[in-house]
Amino acid sequence: MTIEVTALLKRGTVFLAGETLHCDITFKNVGPVQEGPDSLSWASAQINCQCSVSESRVFLPRMHQLSSEDISTSSDTSFVPSKGERGLTVLSTKPRILFCDLRIDPGQSKTFTYSEIIPVDAPPSFRGQAVKYSYKLTLGTQRLNHPTKLLRIPFRVLVLHGLNDLSVYLDPEEVQPSNPFLLSKKEDTVMDVALHILETxxxxxxxxxxxxxxxxxxxxxxxxxxxxxxxxxxxxxxxxxxxxxxxxxxxxxxxxxxxxxxxxxxxxxxxxxxxxxxxxxxxxxxxxxxxxxxxxxxxxxxxxxxxxxxxxxxxxxxxxxxxxxxxxGETRTNEDGSTSWRGPxxxxxxxxxxxxxxxxxxxxxxxxxxxxxxxxxxxxxx
Missing domain, CATH: 2.60.40.640 (Immunoglobulin-like)
Incomplete structure (x- = not known):
């Protein structure tokens, strides 16, 4: 019996800090019909940022490291997103449980949408000579009495400071007074505010x-x-x-x-x-x-x-x-009356x-x- 797990980032693989990441996760029973339905005990997803450093050039004080209590994991599962990853976990969102005890018939598939806001104060994705920040969305799932399987989806994060306060980037004359007689505008999304800041x-x-x-x-x-x-x-x-x-x-x-x-x-x-x-x-x-x-x-x-x-x-x-x-240099006059110069x-x-x-x-x-x-x-x- 086999269940195929597919994760799709529909918008793309690059996000702004402050944006909401959406990922469609599909579970499909691809086993033969005669084997009957299959089931999974649970599935959970979480965003992590790992920081790798050059040990010959960088010393990390303890304050920069997340303790095991800071890295949120479900106490009744063995879901550890950073397991086997290099470096230190510097950012970790709370795990989201997608389901518990999912039963799927042969040929059937079920899709869940994972949504999570990337913290505004998150570090950007970066691959430097001494420091590296890398982001991954980690999906963990487990069949009963089997080890946990992890699926890691790397993505890139860009950081634009000031998304919470647009007035920081605007000149005083650009701030328009509010008009009580106009209908209230639809609130701008993080992307709208970011593009406005960038243009400014x-x-x-x-x-x-x-x-x-x-x-x-x-x-x-x-x-x-x-x-x-x-x-x-x-x-x-x-x-x-x-x-x-x-x-x-x-x-x-x-x-x-x-x-x-x-x-x-x-x-x-x-x-x-x-x-x-x-x-x-x-x-x-x-x-x-x-x-x-x-x-x-x-x-x-x-x-x-x-x-x-x-x-x-x-x-x-x-x-x-x-x-x-x-x-x-040497200057000479040509037959057609033009002058040419030869450098030293x-x-x-x-x-x-x-x-x-x-x-x-x-x-x-x-x-x-x-x-x-x-x-x-x-x-x-x-």
Missing amino acids: VTARKGPHSYNITNTRGRVARCILFKTAFKLGEDIIGIMDFSDTTVPCVQYCVTLQSEETISEECRKKNTQGSSLTSYVRHQDMCLHTLKSHFSIPVPLTATPCFITDIVCQRWRLHFEFVTSNDAMQ ASMNVETMVWDLPVKIFPSNPVHASSVTLLKLLHTVNV
């Missing part, structure tokens, strides 16, 4: 100009139209070399994330941050008045966040190759770097689900 904080509010100089003078001027971006957006900027005193041969822009362990969790007091590079743009700019760059923010990346253990920030890392000497065989150059912090916010989780490698459908036989 990532809106273009005027260009930002930065003068880049070294000890010998001005190298370039960088212009960004905004400094806050959503996952999947393009960071577009302009490099202006029209009014400079130091010749720039080439420049490079790299989008980087910076992972910093909190002081109380560092293995060594002297250890620094870990950098991860994503997208790189390089351009030759000698004798160029203006140049532009476009850096896409990956949908699979983790936005800015901070927990008791780790903090992640984002930045644009610039590298400029400048010439120490005046530009020399060698140049005396130096490299300077400059880092510009940027803010990266989540995107619509539906869009993020379109590029994820996580499966919507999971199956196990009991």
Whole structure:
């Protein structure tokens, strides 16, 4: 006798903290008809977040660990969702019992819907060099006098702070007074509020100009139209070399994330941050008045966040190759009257770097689900 258990995340595998996760769980008796009906003693589901750390770089105080009393498990079952999982359980919702003593005839199936709100203060899904947060919906079920079978459904969580207070992100003039003569609007969902916040904080509010100089003078001027971006957006900027005193041969822009362990969790007091590079743009700019760059923010990346253990920030890392000497070369006039210039065989150059912090916010989780490698459908036989 065999019962097939199927779990389906219909909306996708990416959710915002504060959203309600819905999962359809189907139990089907796929055994032969002659064997008659089959039954399961119980089934329960629970959401857990596991935190794995690099033991050589991170020390976790006891306060960051959930005790066995904190991890809610049913006393009359052996349902332990974190059993066999690596790392520490840092978030665990209360288990939901789907049924007790379910009887299914051959060929028959029964579907239950599991719903759970992902806590607003939950950490985001993150895979860093020293810390990893991973989420799973764990389904446990048991046949009488048999061991418990677990089905784990991984999913991704994005965190957007301020979902409970939209006024934090709005300018005073954007807050409209209430009108007692208008019909009350339907209350916005978490997704509606989140999308409103994202549109507000990532809106273009005027260009930002930065003068880049070294000890010998001005190298370039960088212009960004905004400094806050959503996952999947393009960071577009302009490099202006029209009014400079130091010749720039080439420049490079790299989008980087910076992972910093909190002081109380560092293995060594002297250890620094870990950098991860994503997208790189390089351009030759000698004798160029203006140049532009476009850096896409990956949908699979983790936005800015901070927990008791780790903090992640984002930045644009610039590298400029400048010439120490005046530009020399061979100039000649062609037969058609045009002029061509041949650069020198060698140049005396130096490299300077400059880092510009940027803010990266989540995107619509539906869009993020379109590029994820996580499966919507999971199956196990009991």
